[in-house]
Amino acid sequence: MGYRYEVRLSGSGGQGIIMAGIILAEAAGVHDGKYVCQTQSYGPEARGGASKAEVVISDEEIDYPKAIKPDLLLAMNQKSCDAYFFDLKPEGTLVVDSTFVKQIPTTRAIALPFTQLARAELKKEMVANIVALGALATLTKVVSLASLEAAVLGRVPPGTEELNRKALETGINAAKLYMQGH
Amino acid sequence: MNEQATTGRQVLLQGNEAMVEGALAAGCTFFAGYPITPATEISEVMSVKLPAVGGTFVQMEDEIASMGAIIGASLAGAKSMTATSGPGFSLMQENLGFACVAEVPCVVVNVMRGGPSTGLPTNVSQADVMQARWGTHGDHPIIVLAVSTTKECFDITVKAFNLAEKYRTPVIILSDEVVGHTREKISLPHPGEIEVIDRIRPNMPPEWYVPYEDNSRGVPPMGIFGDGYRYHVTGLVHDVRGFPTQRPDEIVPFLNRIHRKISQHFFDILMVDEELTEDAEILVVAYGSVARSARRAVREARERGVKAGMMQLITLWPFPRQILEPYLSRVKAVLVPELNMGQVSREVKRINQGATRVETINRIDGNLITPEEILVRLIKM
Numbered sequence: 001m002g003y004r005y006e007v008r009l010s011g012s013g014g015q016g017i018i019m020a021g022i023i024l025a026e027a028a029g030v031h032d033g034k035y036v037c038q039t040q041s042y043g044p045e046a047r048g049g050a051s052k053a054e055v056v057i058s059d060e061e062i063d064y065p066k067a068i069k070p071d072l073l074l075a076m077n078q079k080s081c082d083a084y085f086f087d088l089k090p091e092g093t094l095v096v097d098s099t100f101v102k103q104i105p106t107t108r109a110i111a112l113p114f115t116q117l118a119r120a121e122l123k124k125e126m127v128a129n130i131v132a133l134g135a136l137a138t139l140t141k142v143v144s145l146a147s148l149e150a151a152v153l154g155r156v157p158p159g160t161e162e163l164n165r166k167a168l169e170t171g172i173n174a175a176k177l178y179m180q181g182h
Numbered sequence: 183m184n185e186q187a188t189t190g191r192q193v194l195l196q197g198n199e200a201m202v203e204g205a206l207a208a209g210c211t212f213f214a215g216y217p218i219t220p221a222t223e224i225s226e227v228m229s230v231k232l233p234a235v236g237g238t239f240v241q242m243e244d245e246i247a248s249m250g251a252i253i254g255a256s257l258a259g260a261k262s263m264t265a266t267s268g269p270g271f272s273l274m275q276e277n278l279g280f281a282c283v284a285e286v287p288c289v290v291v292n293v294m295r296g297g298p299s300t301g302l303p304t305n306v307s308q309a310d311v312m313q314a315r316w317g318t319h320g321d322h323p324i325i326v327l328a329v330s331t332t333k334e335c336f337d338i339t340v341k342a343f344n345l346a347e348k349y350r351t352p353v354i355i356l357s358d359e360v361v362g363h364t365r366e367k368i369s370l371p372h373p374g375e376i377e378v379i380d381r382i383r384p385n386m387p388p389e390w391y392v393p394y395e396d397n398s399r400g401v402p403p404m405g406i407f408g409d410g411y412r413y414h415v416t417g418l419v420h421d422v423r424g425f426p427t428q429r430p431d432e433i434v435p436f437l438n439r440i441h442r443k444i445s446q447h448f449f450d451i452l453m454v455d456e457e458l459t460e461d462a463e464i465l466v467v468a469y470g471s472v473a474r475s476a477r478r479a480v481r482e483a484r485e486r487g488v489k490a491g492m493m494q495l496i497t498l499w500p501f502p503r504q505i506l507e508p509y510l511s512r513v514k515a516v517l518v519p520e521l522n523m524g525q526v527s528r529e530v531k532r533i534n535q536g537a538t539r540v541e542t543i544n545r546i547d548g549n550l551i552t553p554e555e556i557l558v559r560l561i562k563m
């Protein structure tokens with residue numbers, strides 16, 4: 001069977017998790033030309049509680065549409081980190097928003113303060129999801145940065161393009177600093 | 183059915199949204215419906231897209247009226263559609279029977295959720311398979327198709343309209359919560375790449391038109407309201423002129439004809455998607471979202487040396503007996519995983535007549551069967 005890469009994005013309702021999932025799927029599928037399936041938590045639990053979006057990326061047609069064992073888990077709050085960490089593939093990557101995730105279950109986790117960065121550098125907490133996407137793409141190369149930017153700009157409300165471009169850049173820079181060991 | 187077209191426009195769509203694209207590509211110009219989870223996106227997107235191409239979208243007071251409206255629109259010449267889920271589909275049954283008997287082409291989508299009654303609105307299920315076949319009363323012919331991917335949501339919706347027009351019958355599409363809400367990248371074909379079929383209309387002088395007269399196909403040409411071909415439309419059993427009859431010599435040919443028009447075209451209507459079935463010792467029969475789990479399980483089973491094969495049913499009714507039967511006498515066992523207590527497996531057992539062993543996996547907790555559940559069973563079998 002071909003290449004299959006599974007991403008689970010999680011956090012609380014209102015953090016833009018599902019929008020991030022759609023953008024990631026669009027970047028990988030429409031712009032990078034891969035096969036993608038995107039699913040999400042649906043129903044009352046999505047409001048206020050734990051929100052979850054999954055993206056499966058493959059070079060061939062995707063059979064089972066949901067994540068089986070995620071290769072990459074983004075946890076934007078403590079609750080989702082606790083709930084989903086043990087689903088992660090053994091060599092999988094855990095990325096957490098250290099603004100909210102204080103108890104990190106593994107020494108291999110990558111902790112970056114997405115929400116704090118959005119607040120401090122962009123004065124808009126709501127773009128934390130875009131900051132996170134920029135970091136994820138840089139850390140894992142799951143999608144190309146050019147595709148990600150195109151997908152972000154294609155989905156965000158008119159008039160917010162500059163803000164979102166800066167949010168992406170903030171995430172990319174944070175990831176680069178992390179990779180350089182800072 | 184699974185090759186990816188390389189030409190068209192690449193888009194990321196939910197299954198529900200792809201159904202709207204398919205309907206528009208097939209020439210749908212009228213939609214009447216009442217929003218219901220998990221089918222709402224179909225109405226929502228239709229309400230924007232249909233008026234934009236000069237069509238009509240009506241949000242009705244309920245599903246009984248929705249079904250009535252699409253029948254009326256079709257009689258007036260429009261290709262029409264409605265979309266709902268279990269509770270609404272229950273309400274549509276009476277008028278669905280009317281469409282069968284009056285032979286009115288239309289497409290009815292049921293995005294299945296957990297039942298019975300209002301059940302589990304946000305959860306996936308496949309428990310309306312028998313309802314789609316027998317929900318409306320009386321012996322009646324019906325075509326029911328099941329979709330499993332976003333691409334199939336597009337392709338099969340086009341096909342559903344074509345079959346409805348070709349055979350003058352309602353066509354039901356069974357989707358489910360997982361298929362309806364999963365977003366996938368698909369290529370939307372250019373209009374010229376899609377076959378679109380329109381109903382045969384009468385071409386004799388209007389005064390010679392006999393609206394329900396038999397012919398070799400069993401499908402009479404359909405006059406549309408306002409074009410001069412006046413005729414009587416009724417749910418009562420009628421004679422060739424469309425008027426109610428109680429004469430046995432008119433009742434029997436009428437009922438036989440409406441069944442024959444479907445049964446004599448089985449091979450045009452029956453659609454399955456087979457993978458690795460040629461040398462299969464265990465055949466997995468699945469449809470809808472579960473077909474995706476089954477497909478993965480079959481591929482993984484092969485990697486472990488288990489000779490499994492995948493038979494995805496796209497046409498559920500008429501049941502693809504002619505395609506399945508040859509396998510039943512050849513394979514060691516059949517496995518039917520489904521999200522109900524055994525609706526398609528019951529049909530497989532009925533046609534099996536003891537030829538092979540039929541096992542089932544039935545999940546009714548509102549979640550999709552996983553590939554692992556099927557794989558574990560395949561290895562045991």
